[in-house]
Amino acid sequence: MDSNVAIKPPKNAIGRRLESKTNELDPVSLSTFPAISLQQYLKGNAAGVYVNEPSGEPGTIQNMFIHGTSQPLLSARETYQTQPLVVLDGVQLVGDHPYAFDIQQYKYDRIGPATNLLSIINMPNIESIRVLKGIDATAIYGPKGANGVILITSKGASLKRRITFDSYAGVATPHAVTTVNGAFENAFRQQFYKKYAANGAFSPDDSYPLFLSDSLNNAFYGPSNWNDLYYKSTGIYSVNASISGGDERANFNFQLGDTKSGGAADNTSLDRYNARFLLNMKPLDWFTFSSVVNANHILRSRNKNIRDRLAQVNYIPDLSTPIAPNKANYANYLAQFDDGFDNNTTNVVNGYAKFAIDLGKFKFVTTYNIDYNEGYRDIFYPRTLLQTTNYASNYFGYNDRTTIDNVATYEYAPNDDNKFEFTAGNMFQYDFSRYTYAYAYKGSNDFIKLNLLNSDPNRDDYLTPTVFQSQLVYKFLDHTRNNQLAFYGKVDYLLKNKYTFSVTLRADGASTQQPTNRWYYSPVIGAGWDLKKELFEDQSSISEFRLHASAGRMGKYEYFDNYSQGPQYTAFIGFAGNLITPGYDGLGTLTRPYSSGYVPYNLKWAYTDQANLGLDATFLNKRLSVSVEAYYKHDKNMLLGVPSAAEYGYTSIIQNGMAIRNTGFDASITGVIFPAENKFSWTTSINMNFNHNALTALPGGLNQVAISDAYGNDRLLQVGKSVDSYWLLTNRGIYNTDAEVPVASGKAMTYNGIVMRTGDPRWADINGDNEITNADRTLKGHALPTVAGGWSNTFGYKKWSLSLDFYYNLGRQLLNQDMANRFDFYNREGLNNINSVKEITFWEKRGDYSKYPIYNPASAVAPYQVNQDLFLENASFIKLRTLQLGYDLTSVMKKKSPNVNRFYVYGSVNNVFTLTNYTGQDPELVDYTGYDTGYGIRIPRIYTLGVKVDF
Numbered sequence: 001m002d003s004n005v006a007i008k009p010p011k012n013a014i015g016r017r018l019e020s021k022t023n024e025l026d027p028v029s030l031s032t033f034p035a036i037s038l039q040q041y042l043k044g045n046a047a048g049v050y051v052n053e054p055s056g057e058p059g060t061i062q063n064m065f066i067h068g069t070s071q072p073l074l075s076a077r078e079t080y081q082t083q084p085l086v087v088l089d090g091v092q093l094v095g096d097h098p099y100a101f102d103i104q105q106y107k108y109d110r111i112g113p114a115t116n117l118l119s120i121i122n123m124p125n126i127e128s129i130r131v132l133k134g135i136d137a138t139a140i141y142g143p144k145g146a147n148g149v150i151l152i153t154s155k156g157a158s159l160k161r162r163i164t165f166d167s168y169a170g171v172a173t174p175h176a177v178t179t180v181n182g183a184f185e186n187a188f189r190q191q192f193y194k195k196y197a198a199n200g201a202f203s204p205d206d207s208y209p210l211f212l213s214d215s216l217n218n219a220f221y222g223p224s225n226w227n228d229l230y231y232k233s234t235g236i237y238s239v240n241a242s243i244s245g246g247d248e249r250a251n252f253n254f255q256l257g258d259t260k261s262g263g264a265a266d267n268t269s270l271d272r273y274n275a276r277f278l279l280n281m282k283p284l285d286w287f288t289f290s291s292v293v294n295a296n297h298i299l300r301s302r303n304k305n306i307r308d309r310l311a312q313v314n315y316i317p318d319l320s321t322p323i324a325p326n327k328a329n330y331a332n333y334l335a336q337f338d339d340g341f342d343n344n345t346t347n348v349v350n351g352y353a354k355f356a357i358d359l360g361k362f363k364f365v366t367t368y369n370i371d372y373n374e375g376y377r378d379i380f381y382p383r384t385l386l387q388t389t390n391y392a393s394n395y396f397g398y399n400d401r402t403t404i405d406n407v408a409t410y411e412y413a414p415n416d417d418n419k420f421e422f423t424a425g426n427m428f429q430y431d432f433s434r435y436t437y438a439y440a441y442k443g444s445n446d447f448i449k450l451n452l453l454n455s456d457p458n459r460d461d462y463l464t465p466t467v468f469q470s471q472l473v474y475k476f477l478d479h480t481r482n483n484q485l486a487f488y489g490k491v492d493y494l495l496k497n498k499y500t501f502s503v504t505l506r507a508d509g510a511s512t513q514q515p516t517n518r519w520y521y522s523p524v525i526g527a528g529w530d531l532k533k534e535l536f537e538d539q540s541s542i543s544e545f546r547l548h549a550s551a552g553r554m555g556k557y558e559y560f561d562n563y564s565q566g567p568q569y570t571a572f573i574g575f576a577g578n579l580i581t582p583g584y585d586g587l588g589t590l591t592r593p594y595s596s597g598y599v600p601y602n603l604k605w606a607y608t609d610q611a612n613l614g615l616d617a618t619f620l621n622k623r624l625s626v627s628v629e630a631y632y633k634h635d636k637n638m639l640l641g642v643p644s645a646a647e648y649g650y651t652s653i654i655q656n657g658m659a660i661r662n663t664g665f666d667a668s669i670t671g672v673i674f675p676a677e678n679k680f681s682w683t684t685s686i687n688m689n690f691n692h693n694a695l696t697a698l699p700g701g702l703n704q705v706a707i708s709d710a711y712g713n714d715r716l717l718q719v720g721k722s723v724d725s726y727w728l729l730t731n732r733g734i735y736n737t738d739a740e741v742p743v744a745s746g747k748a749m750t751y752n753g754i755v756m757r758t759g760d761p762r763w764a765d766i767n768g769d770n771e772i773t774n775a776d777r778t779l780k781g782h783a784l785p786t787v788a789g790g791w792s793n794t795f796g797y798k799k800w801s802l803s804l805d806f807y808y809n810l811g812r813q814l815l816n817q818d819m820a821n822r823f824d825f826y827n828r829e830g831l832n833n834i835n836s837v838k839e840i841t842f843w844e845k846r847g848d849y850s851k852y853p854i855y856n857p858a859s860a861v862a863p864y865q866v867n868q869d870l871f872l873e874n875a876s877f878i879k880l881r882t883l884q885l886g887y888d889l890t891s892v893m894k895k896k897s898p899n900v901n902r903f904y905v906y907g908s909v910n911n912v913f914t915l916t917n918y919t920g921q922d923p924e925l926v927d928y929t930g931y932d933t934g935y936g937i938r939i940p941r942i943y944t945l946g947v948k949v950d951f
Contacts, residue, residue: 027123030129033908067689069693077560081558084147088121089154135551157253170237170945174264175941179227181222196856226329246280253278265303275295291354298346342378343377368402368404392439397436401430407423433481437476440473503526504522505524507522513563548615556608569593641653662691669686681794694723730778806879809876816919846919875926876918876923878916888903910941
């Protein structure tokens with residue numbers, strides 16, 4: 001494509017020699033995959049990039065980690081700070097800031113649409129994707145690029161008319177499930193009661209649930225056919241078209257697209273409408289102007305999970321009777337949503353205006369970038385869903401990133417053996433996020449959703465809420481902002497076209513740092529050696545052979561502004577059942593943030609020390625390509641809340657000093673087994689990442705610290721151990737009699753002071769004190785995979801092509817909390833809290849029931865607590881992610897229209913099968929914690945037919 005009028009970032013040809021070949025991805029092949037987010041496109045296709053997709057529900061949040069995690073993943077806050085920087089056409093995209101979680105009692109989903117903002121990437125319109133991992137490549141992006149950078153470039157304009165059309169249509173189909181009813185659940189529970197209840201009967205104190213007590217109740221003991229309404233095949237499609245043209249003075253590219261991604265469960269879906277316009281003008285030979293506007297409108301239909309709904313409402317009704325598995329009963333439940341609504345809308349606009357001066361060796365580009373996203377969520381739940389208490393809420397929030405970037409480059413070559421590229425630049429970036437949120441209970445009826453105005457405007461108090469009394473209306477607004485200013489310089493040097501050297505110096509100032517430590521200075525160096533030209537010039541079997549290395553230090557950006565001013569106050573005083581109350585007795589109140597930690601003075605920048613060494617080689621007339629890159633990434637001086645003295649009232653004090661080291665390597669091997677010029681061709685490619693992380697330091701010289709994540713799971717951070725390990729009791733069976741319980745000094749073994757008895761777990765006494773406590777918990781397993789990657793094979797026969805793409809994770813373990821909850825029915829039954837919720841999927845058999853001992857469910861030691869290795873499972877897997885058959889009709893269509901450059905039709909099956917020993921739904925469907933709650937909607941199997949046309 002000829003797009004020489006467009007303004008592009010400096011080529012930096014010397015610097016590109018230091019990048020690994022594992023960085024490049026092919027957007028053409030990716031565009032045939034029916035994905036709706038950037039994360040789904042990259043999964044298994046980019047060495048060193050691990051994608052966490054906790055649900056197959058379209059538009060949900062997904063996370064990416066490049067070369068492991070740089071923080072313990074305890075909440076959305078840490079996860080947000082470990083994400084790579086995504087740059088689209090030079091625009092640094094801003095994410096949905098998680099500060100709104102601060103007012104949420106339950107942390108399952110962020111208030112608002114909570115839509116994946118990287119769902120805007122329209123792959124058919126993408127020209128190139130590069131994953132920058134080495135610090136020499138990411139240094140130009142500064143602290144926000146310390147976790148890696150994903151560089152995406154859209155297709156440009158052209159000097160002659162060009163039209164493209166990409167489309168597919170298909171169906172997302174659900175997986176087969178086994179449904180159960182009250183008879184199954186009753187039989188499951190009876191084995192516990194018969195074994196442990198007196199004389200095989202229920203004792204009067206046992207609260208056996210009413211919904212299981214009557215076997216003649218057809219709603220629970222009859223047919224379990226709810227799945228016909230919950231799991232459904234859904235149509236999907238995508239239509240994208242673009243037109244470009246112009247001449248050497250002015251050209252353009254205009255693109256339109258519409259994509260619908262459907263889930264195969266709970267009637268979930270996402271609709272995206274997008275448009276992009278690029279304009280390049282060159283009024284003078286040395287001056288160019290370029291601008292882009294990229295707009296997206298996203299509509300999302302969300303799940304109807306009871307847990308997520310109640311977490312949003314902050315109101316827990318009677319949960320003693322679950323939804324019956326009968327189809328008619330479930331249909332009646334779904335019908336209640338027709339009297340309300342849950343509207344989710346997200347708008348995203350980004351673009352730039354660039355001005356460039358080109359004086360030959362000297363070039364200067366100034367850019368004004370903006371990325372703006374806004375979200376709306378309007379909810380009304382009728383009283384039939386909340387025990388006569390109806391509910392309404394409204395959310396509006398936005399994230400805005402504005403950037404001014406100036407870059408000057410100068411090329412200098414005193415002779416053929418010495419070439420220099422000098423780059424100098426500065427950048428100012430302004431991030432601002434804000435939301436307004438209100439919710440209310442108990443409207444006068446289900447037809448007036450939310451009306452804060454009196455019907456008589458002549459009354460003095462007509463603005464006083466009448467439909468919802470003031471004590472039942474809760475309003476919130478908040479904002480956060482941060483500014484970054486940077487100056488940087490880089491020198492690239494090429495000697496004899498064999499040796500490459502680069503030096504980058506950068507100074508970054510951030511408003512989120514405390515006034516005494518606003519600035520951070522970062523040095524980075526890189527070097528490369530072309531061994532082909534040095535040692536193998538005459539070896540025809542070696543096409544390419546080069547080494548590259550880099551090392552340096554870069555500051556890590558702090559995205560949260562509450563650390564920048566030292567000790568502070570908060571408006572949240574709260575009480576049991578409502579943790580977000582901002583006042584007392586009608587008065588606004590400020591308190592110290594005792595529950596979130598004391599913020600002292602003199603906090604400093606966190607930073608990362610990184611080094612990498614890579615090799616890229618091509619052999620046998622380019623039929624075999626090998627790329628290997630080893631890396632060392634040590635993130636240091638990071639903030640962590642550590643326990644503080646109880647007399648101060650704070651649960652913790654925020655301190656610098658945490659450090660985490662990630663080491664490993666990326667590898668990519670491509671072999672052309674049979675070349676394309678044959679009738680039959682075969683190309684195979686495999687990529688992999690091996691990663692190991694370790695905590696190397698804690699603040700104050702501590703060796704370990706116990707901490708809880710956002711969901712209340714206990715975690716232990718211990719120096720020398722992995723930060724993604726679980727803190728578990730070791731399970732060794734069951735005590736069948738009281739006599740089997742160990743006795744020391746005349747006392748039977750205890751668990752946290754409770755004497756162990758018949759039917760209790762046989763937990764290992766690690767420290768030998770005859771007491772089971774937290775001291776007997778050990779760190780086991782990994783929530784993140786040790787090895788991850790993909791394997792693709794492309795076969796060709798004449799005009800036919802067949803592709804098979806596999807995705808795999810190895811060395812990863814999950815805690816099957818879904819099964820722990822199932823077996824812990826006694827302690828969860830009849831409690832009116834968020835943990836007692838039973839979704840309609842409660843009536844679905846999952847997992848292997850036979851692998852768990854029959855403990856006494858009423859024991860005070862909580863025998864089925866999830867934090868034991870009884871529920872730790874090997875979650876390694878390999879998936880056939882895509883099976884695609886295509887036919888190239890270009891030569892046939894050229895006979896009818898010589899302007900046709902490509903005409904390709906294909907059919908594909910996605911998410912074909914999974915090979916795993918994991919007994920849960922799917923080893924992928926777990927969030928950053930590694931606890932499988934069973935809430936992840938299965939990733940559907942998708943069948944599509946598509947066409948790609950270029951003329």
